[in-house]
Amino acid sequence: MQKNKKLILAISILLLISFVWGCAPKEKKTVKIAFIGPLTGPNAAVGIGAKNSFELKVNEVLEKDDYPYKIEVIYEDDASDPATGVSAANKVCSDPDVVAAATHWNSPVGLATIDVFHKFGVAQVFWGTIHKDITYKNCYPEVTRVIPLSVHSNELAAEWAINKFNRKTWVIIHDTTDYGTRNRDEITESINKRGGVILGTFGVTVGQQDFMAILSKIKELNPDVIYYGGVVTEAALIRTQSMKVGLDKVLFMTIPGSQSDTFGKIAGKSAEGSFCSGTFDVNSTEIGRKFVEKYNAKYKEPFEQNGPYAYDAAGIILQAIKAVGPDRAKIVEYIRTHDYEGVLGVTHFDKCGQTTTGGLTMYVNQDQKWVRWEDSEYASGKRKLPWEK
Amino acid sequence: MDFIIRLFISFLMLSCMYTLVAIGFTMYVGVINLANFSHGDTCVIGAFVLMLLYGFLSYFGITHSGTFIYILTIIIFTIILTGLWGVLIFKAVINPLLNSPRLIVLLATVATGQAIREIIRVTYPEGSNPQVFPKIFPDGGIFIKNFLIRWENIIIFFLTIIILIIINLFINKTKIGLSMRCVSQNYEVSQMMGINVNKTIMMVFIIGSALAGLAGIMNGAYYRITKFDIGSNLGIKGFSAAVIGGLGNTYGAIIGGLIISFVEIFISGLIKGGSQFQDLFSFIVVLIFLIIKPSGILGEKTYEKV
Numbered sequence: 001m002q003k004n005k006k007l008i009l010a011i012s013i014l015l016l017i018s019f020v021w022g023c024a025p026k027e028k029k030t031v032k033i034a035f036i037g038p039l040t041g042p043n044a045a046v047g048i049g050a051k052n053s054f055e056l057k058v059n060e061v062l063e064k065d066d067y068p069y070k071i072e073v074i075y076e077d078d079a080s081d082p083a084t085g086v087s088a089a090n091k092v093c094s095d096p097d098v099v100a101a102a103t104h105w106n107s108p109v110g111l112a113t114i115d116v117f118h119k120f121g122v123a124q125v126f127w128g129t130i131h132k133d134i135t136y137k138n139c140y141p142e143v144t145r146v147i148p149l150s151v152h153s154n155e156l157a158a159e160w161a162i163n164k165f166n167r168k169t170w171v172i173i174h175d176t177t178d179y180g181t182r183n184r185d186e187i188t189e190s191i192n193k194r195g196g197v198i199l200g201t202f203g204v205t206v207g208q209q210d211f212m213a214i215l216s217k218i219k220e221l222n223p224d225v226i227y228y229g230g231v232v233t234e235a236a237l238i239r240t241q242s243m244k245v246g247l248d249k250v251l252f253m254t255i256p257g258s259q260s261d262t263f264g265k266i267a268g269k270s271a272e273g274s275f276c277s278g279t280f281d282v283n284s285t286e287i288g289r290k291f292v293e294k295y296n297a298k299y300k301e302p303f304e305q306n307g308p309y310a311y312d313a314a315g316i317i318l319q320a321i322k323a324v325g326p327d328r329a330k331i332v333e334y335i336r337t338h339d340y341e342g343v344l345g346v347t348h349f350d351k352c353g354q355t356t357t358g359g360l361t362m363y364v365n366q367d368q369k370w371v372r373w374e375d376s377e378y379a380s381g382k383r384k385l386p387w388e389k
Numbered sequence: 390m391d392f393i394i395r396l397f398i399s400f401l402m403l404s405c406m407y408t409l410v411a412i413g414f415t416m417y418v419g420v421i422n423l424a425n426f427s428h429g430d431t432c433v434i435g436a437f438v439l440m441l442l443y444g445f446l447s448y449f450g451i452t453h454s455g456t457f458i459y460i461l462t463i464i465i466f467t468i469i470l471t472g473l474w475g476v477l478i479f480k481a482v483i484n485p486l487l488n489s490p491r492l493i494v495l496l497a498t499v500a501t502g503q504a505i506r507e508i509i510r511v512t513y514p515e516g517s518n519p520q521v522f523p524k525i526f527p528d529g530g531i532f533i534k535n536f537l538i539r540w541e542n543i544i545i546f547f548l549t550i551i552i553l554i555i556i557n558l559f560i561n562k563t564k565i566g567l568s569m570r571c572v573s574q575n576y577e578v579s580q581m582m583g584i585n586v587n588k589t590i591m592m593v594f595i596i597g598s599a600l601a602g603l604a605g606i607m608n609g610a611y612y613r614i615t616k617f618d619i620g621s622n623l624g625i626k627g628f629s630a631a632v633i634g635g636l637g638n639t640y641g642a643i644i645g646g647l648i649i650s651f652v653e654i655f656i657s658g659l660i661k662g663g664s665q666f667q668d669l670f671s672f673i674v675v676l677i678f679l680i681i682k683p684s685g686i687l688g689e690k691t692y693e694k695v
Contacts, residue, residue, distance in 0.1 A: 044517030176665045203665025207622050209612045212399035213658035220392050233519045265521050266614050
């Protein structure tokens with residue numbers, strides 16, 4: 001009898017332990033994702049804005065508590081350098097716990113790393129870059145891009161300058177990086193298609209400060225349009241110095257690389273009336289404005305033009321992980337085949353992973369800030385464009 | 390004709406920028422036989438210190454309203470502070486390595502330059518972004534036959550000439566300058582003759598850094614912009630100018646500056662499609678000089694004694 005009592009007691013204790021163990025809240029599995037961008041170097045401002053935006057979305061999703069996983073983000077710096085980018089890509093991809101990554105602002109870096117992500121089968125969502133080969137050269141299933149291509153920006157630039165403002169003669173200035181030369185080739189094609197005339201093409205180095213020699217030459221050419229294919233610092237310096245040589249009656253047109261309020265800060269009053277064929281205007285929608293509010297409440301650095309793209313890139317990755325779990329191959333497939341609704345609207349990818357949406361917008365510089373043309377005092381007729389003859 | 394005048398003015402301005410940086414390099418090499426590769430980044434320190442001073446004074450409601458005295462005072466303070474930065478570099482980096490091989494010291498200066506860039510980027514508000522530099526030069530200028538020569542062009546040009554003259558007089562006519570010349574000729578004998586060699590080298594760093602600060606201010610004021618990482622390019626161009634002119638010769642700095650900027654302006658302004666090759670050609674010129682006249686145009690040929 002005593003023996004039976006002891007046996008029943010032992011079994012009861014065992015059952016009790018199993019019950020308690022089973023009912024205890026299960027710890028969430030930690031899943032790793034990566035962010036790679038230029039956190040140092042000449043484009044650090046853009047990289048940090050994107051990184052903050054990415055982090056903002058991740059924290060927002062995790063705060064809701066219904067997300068089935070703990071997310072650990074690995075931040076890596078590509079320093080706008082392809083070799084550094086490849087090293088960062090190898091580091092994140094060779095960690096078996098990393099299931100997806102949001103990457104790169106600079107196209108040369110992106111072109112260098114797509115093979116790495118493809119080799120490891122890790123989903124790579126581009127929040128920056130504009131080179132069409134990133135998506136279309138190999139059509140890697142791992143690659144998706146939430147930002148439109150440079151060819152679309154350049155088409156818009158040529159269309160507006162030539163057909164809307166009737167400015168036919170152009171001078172093209174571009175930086176000598178792959179980004180700059182790619183834009184040079186695309187704008188050349190767009191101008192030629194519309195019967196424009198290119199009077200001269202000038203390459204400049206990123207980091208160069210003095211453009212007076214080439215602008216003096218351009219003054220002699222007397223163009224209707226100066227197009228700059230490059231990034232913001234050089235764009236602003238060229239615009240400022242062009243006014244010093246007397247090129248004040250020329251339409252200054254630039255592209256998303258200069259779509260930053262840093263342009264107006266550097267160029268000051270010289271920026272007035274410049275145009276930028278740019279990317280999505282986050283202030284044009286309610287959800288976009290909410291993003292701006294949340295971002296500005298948390299971060300002091302501006303989110304720059306790629307912040308919303310990085311924000312949605314995070315959302316795309318997290319949506320996929322929630323749907324299919326931390327499985328690299330399944331995440332790759334899910335991202336490519338499912339739409340995502342975020343701050344950019346609905347993001348849909350074509351068969352090579354390129355967004356077919358992404359919101360191209362024409363901006364005019366008004367009071368040292370880029371303003372959507374439709375919202376500007378120039379469009380309403382309240383102000384006259386300073387370069388109009 | 391307007392085109393040629395504009396090109397000539399650009400050429401002069403660029404020469405002045407490179408010369409102001411090159412003077413510092415010639416001093417370091419001339420006195421202590423050291424190519425200080427943090428010199429370009431020290432120029433950026435000067436620019437950022439001035440911006441900080443402007444910001445600091447504005448915070449307390451002390452604004453300049455364009456007065457010459459206010460601007461001059463801030464510039465002088467900036468130069469002094471940048472000179473003190475030179476003391477810090479000397480004591481923290483150079484002095485501990487004075488008896489080490491020159492290559493080690495050179496590497497230390499490279500690392501110091503990198504550290505300076507990152508310190509500025511991380512600590513200055515929005516440090517990654519280009520910064521608008523305060524307006525120092527007045528608007529307008531002098532009209533010569535309907536052509537405007539701006540005040541900034543005139544000031545920078547004459548300032549460069551004055552600095553060159555002052556540095557030369559300092560080195561040739563003062564006791565400290567005499568000490569520097571002694572140390573540059575023979576380190577050990579100078580010590581034996583009672584010259585405080587460490588103090589002399591520290592003076593070189595103070596003066597070199599102060600000059601760098603001034604160069605950074607002029608660069609920022611002319612282009613109205615500065616950025617944490619422009620020091621590396623500025624340093625390379627300044628060093629190249631010093632090499633061509635003759636390391637150790639301050640007048641060589643101006644000749645080197647003239648040559649480098651002539652190549653850049655000529656290639657970008659006069660050769661079709663040349664603008665993207667201006668850096669390439671300016672460095673080819675440096676290589677040519679290193680091969681055919683490594684001591685530079687005004688440099689003295691030195692012999693290694695065995």
